[in-house]
Amino acid sequence: MNNLEALYRQVIMDHYKNPRNKGLVNDEKYKTVHIKNPSCGDDITIQSLIDNGSIKDVRHEGTGCSICCSSASVLSETLIGKTVVEANQITQTYLNMLSNKEYDEEVELEDAIAYQGVRKFPARVKCASISWKAFEETLKEE
Amino acid sequence: MDVKMIKKDFPVLNDNSLVYLDTAASSLKPIQVANKVNEYYLESGVNVHRGVYNLSYKTTELYENSRQIIADFIGAKFEEVIFTRGASASLNLVASSYGMDNIVEGDEIIVSELEHHSSVLPWMNVAKKKKAKLVYVPLTSEGRITVENFKKVITKKTKVVALNYVSNVMGYIAPVKEIIKIAHDFGAVVSVDAAQAVPHKAVDVKELDCDFLSFSAHKMCGPSGIGILYGKLDLLNNMEPIEFGGDMNDNVDLFEVSYKDSPYRFETGTPPIAQVIGFGEAVKYLENIGLDNILEHEFMLKEYVVNKMKQIKGITIYNESSDTGIIAFNIDGVHPHDAVTYFDGDNISMRAGHHCAQLIIKWLKVPATLRASFYLYNTIEDCDKFIESVKKARDFFTEVGF
Numbered sequence A: 001m002n003n004l005e006a007l008y009r010q011v012i013m014d015h016y017k018n019p020r021n022k023g024l025v026n027d028e029k030y031k032t033v034h035i036k037n038p039s040c041g042d043d044i045t046i047q048s049l050i051d052n053g054s055i056k057d058v059r060h061e062g063t064g065c066s067i068c069c070s071s072a073s074v075l076s077e078t079l080i081g082k083t084v085v086e087a088n089q090i091t092q093t094y095l096n097m098l099s100n101k102e103y104d105e106e107v108e109l110e111d112a113i114a115y116q117g118v119r120k121f122p123a124r125v126k127c128a129s130i131s132w133k134a135f136e137e138t139l140k141e142e
Numbered sequence B: 001m002d003v004k005m006i007k008k009d010f011p012v013l014n015d016n017s018l019v020y021l022d023t024a025a026s027s028l029k030p031i032q033v034a035n036k037v038n039e040y041y042l043e044s045g046v047n048v049h050r051g052v053y054n055l056s057y058k059t060t061e062l063y064e065n066s067r068q069i070i071a072d073f074i075g076a077k078f079e080e081v082i083f084t085r086g087a088s089a090s091l092n093l094v095a096s097s098y099g100m101d102n103i104v105e106g107d108e109i110i111v112s113e114l115e116h117h118s119s120v121l122p123w124m125n126v127a128k129k130k131k132a133k134l135v136y137v138p139l140t141s142e143g144r145i146t147v148e149n150f151k152k153v154i155t156k157k158t159k160v161v162a163l164n165y166v167s168n169v170m171g172y173i174a175p176v177k178e179i180i181k182i183a184h185d186f187g188a189v190v191s192v193d194a195a196q197a198v199p200h201k202a203v204d205v206k207e208l209d210c211d212f213l214s215f216s217a218h219k220m221c222g223p224s225g226i227g228i229l230y231g232k233l234d235l236l237n238n239m240e241p242i243e244f245g246g247d248m249n250d251n252v253d254l255f256e257v258s259y260k261d262s263p264y265r266f267e268t269g270t271p272p273i274a275q276v277i278g279f280g281e282a283v284k285y286l287e288n289i290g291l292d293n294i295l296e297h298e299f300m301l302k303e304y305v306v307n308k309m310k311q312i313k314g315i316t317i318y319n320e321s322s323d324t325g326i327i328a329f330n331i332d333g334v335h336p337h338d339a340v341t342y343f344d345g346d347n348i349s350m351r352a353g354h355h356c357a358q359l360i361i362k363w364l365k366v367p368a369t370l371r372a373s374f375y376l377y378n379t380i381e382d383c384d385k386f387i388e389s390v391k392k393a394r395d396f397f398t399e400v401g402f
């Protein structure tokens, strides 16, 4: 039998059905990063407004599976209000957690911790990572 | 056709719980092919065409014998069978050589939205570079290419027709024989993407009268990294090579070179020797079973599954009338990538995505689809497990709130 319950946690489904901070804005102050996974069709855009060393706003838009779309919503909710340093730490921790690398369990991942179960589904790690990779790109330019 | 016996030839299926429904991506490999490949590595390992010693001579014989087996298999002449990396490389060779040298501004190239990217993109490139026009055959409401619709787009300006024989998403068999005849009446050359055809049905290039035909070994029980371009000999011998180097030339001077005739003018460098030898064995394997039997079997499984799936609520099938073993479908409201993880949990291997065919996925107006494809080693039990899993998956996703 399947142990898919570990993957489709309630938090994840909630963000999938009721995404927060969805929809892009037409504002040059936002940094926009677009990532596409051509093999499965996931297509995500993350917009971030960074001001004075902190994340003022994150917007997202795209198409993809539930894991991919929900994680964009979770990302936005988790990172808005964080400093760039904190956001970077959370992003790295999250990505390390997903790819089964060592990660600092002390870092508070908030709702993003719900994606811990994705590790058991290696073929889906990409889905849960794509938004966060896009955000990581934003920070690289900072 | 004794599927129980056939299954035994595929060592990966010793795991009885595995239901493999992704043959349209790559077929599994029988032990006979694996052994033949191994035989080359263990008992030879030397180059072909180059050595004057006995072992190289013997290996070259084995290698070229594969070419003859494949030529006989599709009704071609030995010289008309070119080894490539696979169907994609074959389709590109036609576009890069024949296309680049013959297409001029204003010419028209007929393709379809039912093409694999490897069939349409090489011609999109030629069209852009040569300022020629890509023309799409209108598809029927089912998504089929028909002779009637083909007649609507063929004109005196058509120089090349590049169409698939069997669609890798919809499983439809296109009426290529009739299309080829009409195209020839208009003076156009036809390149057939037969990557999903040759593994599943008897194909005779002389009967079709196609100018070019491409396919891959890995979808027909053979090794990966090897495929075929068939071309009519008079066309091939008048085409420029697209790769230059060892083995493809006759005489080399400081500023001039003459090329060998087909097939060697298109085969520079050391070829994938083990793969070629394994490919010959794969063809023998399929011929033994009989291509007509294979098509009949996979079509029977497809009909069985479609009839059962139609009774399940919340499932959309996009190609009920598929002519082969391919079913494209979705669980309503569930992204195929989510669904495929459920099937994987039941040890059912299936493809989700756009199958390197974004044009037909866009035509269907869906983000992506699931695809189940059946082949000679699939059984009715596989079908039953699959149908059971479809039902459970639909229930699961409803339950978690999709």
Ligand SMILES: Cc1ncc(COP(=O)(O)O)c(C=O)c1O
Residues within 6 Å of the ligand: B024, B025, B085, B086, B087, B088, B089, B116, B118, B119, B164, B166, B167, B168, B193, B195, B196, B216, B218, B227, B356
């Ligand atoms: C219809 C069709 N054409 C072309 C190809 C390309 O084949 P290959 O990937 O072996 O080059 C495929 C398979 O992926 C296919 O299904």
